[in-house]
Amino acid sequence: MEIMEGSLAVAEAVKACRPNVIAAYPITPQTHIVEEIARMVADGELASEYVRVESEHSAMSVCIGASATGARTYTATTSQGMALMHEVLFNAAGLRLPIVMTAANRSLSAPINIWNDQQDAVSERDSGWIQLYAEDTQEASDMTIQAYKIAEDRDILLPVMVGMDGFILTHVHEPVELCPQEKVDDFLPSYDPDHYLTPKNPLSFGTIVYPSTYTEFRYMIHEAMKRAERKIIDVASDFRDKFGRHYGGLIDTYEAEDAEVLIMAMGSVIGTAKDAIDELRADGKGEKVGLVKVRCYRPFPAEAIAEAVKSAKAIAVLDKNISLGYEGALHTDVKSALYKENGPLALGFILGLGGRDITKNTIKNIAEKAQKAIKSGRVEKDSEFVDLGAL
Amino acid sequence: MKLSIGAMAEPGSTRTNKTGSWRTFKPIINVEACIGCGTCSMFCPEGTICKVADKYAIDYDYCKGCGICAHECPVKAIEMVLEGE
Amino acid sequence: MQEELFAPGHRGCAGCxxxxAARLILKGSGKDVIIVSPTGCLEVVSSPYPESAWKVPWIHSLFENAAAVASGVEVALKSLGRKDEAKVIAIGGDGATIDIGIGALSGMLERGHDVTYICYDNEAYMNTGIQRSSSTPYGASTTTSPAGKVSFGENRPKKNLPAIAAAHGIPYVATASIAYPKDVIKKVKKAISIEGPKYLQIHAPCCTGWGFDGSKTIEIGRLAVETGLFPIYESTEGKVTSVKKVKRKPVEEYLKAQRRFKHLFESEGGEGELKKIQDIADANAKQFGLDL
Incomplete structure (x- = not known):
């Protein structure tokens, strides 16, 4: 166990996965990850080809070329960089290339803002990338290793994005236990694809598909996404067996068994919420508040969520993003998952945008609103901004 | 048809698409006049004019009848004839 | 006899x-290559799923990223110890190369990847319906730079990408034309034999887009060179090392054979425009010493 910055913990995990090709373009707050990997290459600790591309669009494009040639690839980005990658993300998924990328989650411009929310990755939810969100730096590091195992599985072959909140996780120093190289080698064998670019079997990749079969190819990606649900759970269990750490599969719960109110969120706010729940439960007023951590956002674990909240009377969904003109994306998805379940009251909260703090009091206020909803038997606002200041 | 993962295609498989049906004019090589220089073969956009012995022959399964071969033949040994005549 | 590596049955127009260009490039390269194509005419006509005309390994990703994808292929071969397995070649149209993909291309050239980037230059966006690109020559009428009552068509000269590529200090830059096939094959062979980034621009007339009979594709290509409008040369690390000299013909001979320049011969004031185009050819002749 050592104290290290989150970005360095992720860089160590990347190194342990022995990627053949790394392509990166700097953008705050992803920089410390790619700087540390560059140092590892410069010091001869990591034998990867490191391509210092001229844009994020090219970072993902280099990964596509390398992955299609049979290489294990890695990149990291955030915010505007991810937005610039937008079409390339869809392309990587459609080509069924198991690229792994860290998303150092950050807001989108305008107004320009370099701090944390999850608008960047959430906006790419339809791209065909598996999206995982880490609660702390240890999980971000471990999740990186799990990501390759999920992505490269022959039944899956999809790219995986590991979300870690910008600054809150990338720049924080926490105790981290790194995975020993020999155990990672055992857990994650080298990438050995059935098909890749080679004159020995000169296949064509990226053909034009007509209306007659385009739907079917999209369906195949969707089915691989569905299969990934089981795979993510299995890989998390295998990881526990090997390394002794477990963070849940698709979701995780905390103090949920008897909870009337279940808070739902993704990423680093989970830790804050757990502390807030502990205090609420300790103050003797009998507040029955619990938590559902959404670890996997795509594929969306609708069944697992419906099952986890079936005894609750209200859920409070925390979204560090907003689908402008509607509500937070997780809120929408959760409500949709519960539609047929005759489930609890659903309240959505937009918060933590552009790096604004989410305090324990915020969580307590949200829990109180959900309690009020239970008492009145109705949801006053489906979705609302939290801590909105003067306009 | 079993769809391949990621829409991969087999090498050279456009051969199943016989583009000879596009043709309006058909190039006919006068073997007597042909000097075997290979100009027609080099310029054919379909790559469908091949050397046979020391002369050249056209695979009409794919020839689209563009007429580059006839136009470029240095000894005018190729004639474009209306298809069906 | 050499195996045909670009199979028939593709959907290119008669006279494409x-x-x-694709056939000649593969004649030069042989089968031990990996080809990267951006979106464009050649990509679309050659890869209608489940078919492919390519008998060599081939990948298409997006419109503006071929140079970056090719960079990725190259570093992957290096990292996997398979460098000797294949040469990496990107083949893109002028839109994909000179317009939307110039950032990725500049990055690839600057980083020194061992990739040969080949632009087949047909001087407009043909796949989308003959829209103007930055490689469209002065005076050409396209669907987005149409000649009209107050317009003579394209009003800017062709962007000089070979010069921009050469400014990266790369070991080999060359231009060629499909009208001179042995020269194309020779230059492809030479390019792939040199370590580092190489740029080749091959003039490839488009009968559909330029408006001439498909039988005249080669004749038109030859006229572009013979009039001095598409100079053919090689350059190494920024210095011109060889030039194809010609007995120059007046530009009218090239222009009058194409629908895209028809307005210059029919509209009032067209003569002045023809003079400007002749000036472009004369300037090329002077710069490269084209005249025999």
């Missing part, structure tokens, strides 16, 4: 210059 880009298809001729």
């Amino acid at each position: 210059g880009a298809a001729i």
Whole structure:
């Protein structure tokens, strides 16, 4: 166990996965990850080809070329960089290339803002990338290793994005236990694809598909996404067996068994919420508040969520993003998952945008609103901004 | 048809698409006049004019009848004839 | 006899210059290559799923990223110890190369990847319906730079990408034309034999887009060179090392054979425009010493 910055913990995990090709373009707050990997290459600790591309669009494009040639690839980005990658993300998924990328989650411009929310990755939810969100730096590091195992599985072959909140996780120093190289080698064998670019079997990749079969190819990606649900759970269990750490599969719960109110969120706010729940439960007023951590956002674990909240009377969904003109994306998805379940009251909260703090009091206020909803038997606002200041 | 993962295609498989049906004019090589220089073969956009012995022959399964071969033949040994005549 | 590596049955127009370019490139490269194509005519006509005309390994990703994808292929071969397995070649149209993909191309050239980037230059966005690109020559009428009552068509000269590529200090830059096939084959062979980034621009007339009969694709290509409008040369680390000299013909001979320049011969004031185009050819002749 050592104290290290989150970005360095992720860089160590990347190194342990022995990627053949790394392509990166700097953008705050992803920089410390790619700087540390560059140092590892410069010091001869990591034998990867490191391509210092001229844009994020090219970072993902280099990964596509390398992955299609049979290489294990890695990149990291955030915010505007991810937005610039937008079409390339869809392309990587459609080509069924198991690229792994860290998303150092950050807001989108305008107004320009370099701090944390999850608008960047959430906006790419339809791209065909598996999206995982880490609660702390240890999980971000471990999740990186799990990501390759999920992505490269022959039944899956999809790219995986590991979300870690910008600054809150990338720049924080926490105790981290790194995975020993020999155990990672055992857990994650080298990438050995059935098909890749080679004159020995000169296949064509990226053909034009007509209306007659385009739907079917999209369906195949969707089915691989569905299969990934089981795979993510299995890989998390295998990881526990090997390394002794477990963070849940698709979701995780905390103090949920008897909870009337279940808070739902993704990423680093989970830790804050757990502390807030502990205090609420300790103050003797009998507040029955619990938590559902959404670890996997795509594929969306609708069944697992419906099952986890079936005894609750209200859920409070925390979204560090907003689908402008509607509500937070997780809120929408959760409500949709519960539609047929005759489930609890659903309240959505937009918060933590552009790096604004989410305090324990915020969580307590949200829990109180959900309690009020239970008492009145109705949801006053489906979705609302939290801590909105003067306009 | 079993769809391949990621829409991969087999090498050279456009051969199943016989583009000879596009043709309006058909190039006919006068073997007597042909000097075997290979100009027609080099310029054919379909790559469908091949050397046979020391002369050249056209695979009409794919020839689209563009007429580059006839136009470029240095000894005018190729004639474009209306298809069906 | 050499195996045909670009198979028939592709959907190129009868008389397609880009298809001729693809065949010549593969004649030069042989089968031990990996080809990267951006979106464009050649990509579309050659890869209608479940078919492919390519008998060599081939990948298409997006419109503006071929140079970056090719960079990725190259570093992957290096990292996997398979460098000797294949040469990496990107083949893109002028829109994909000179317009939307110039950032990725500049990055690839600057980083020194061992990739040969080949632009087949047909001087407009043909796949989308003959829209103007930055490689469209002065005076050409396209669907987005149409000649009209107050317009003579394209009003800017062709962007000089070979010069921009050469400014990266790369070991080999060359231009060629499908009208001179042995020269194309020779230059492809030479390019792939040199370590580092190489840029080749191959003039590839488009009968559909330029408006001439498909039988004249080669004749038109030859006229572009013979009039001095498409100079053919090689350059090494920024210095011109060889030039194809010609007995120059007046530009009218090239222009009058194409629908895209028809307005210059029919509209009032067209003569002045023809003079400007002749000036472009004369300037090329002077710069490269084209005249025999």
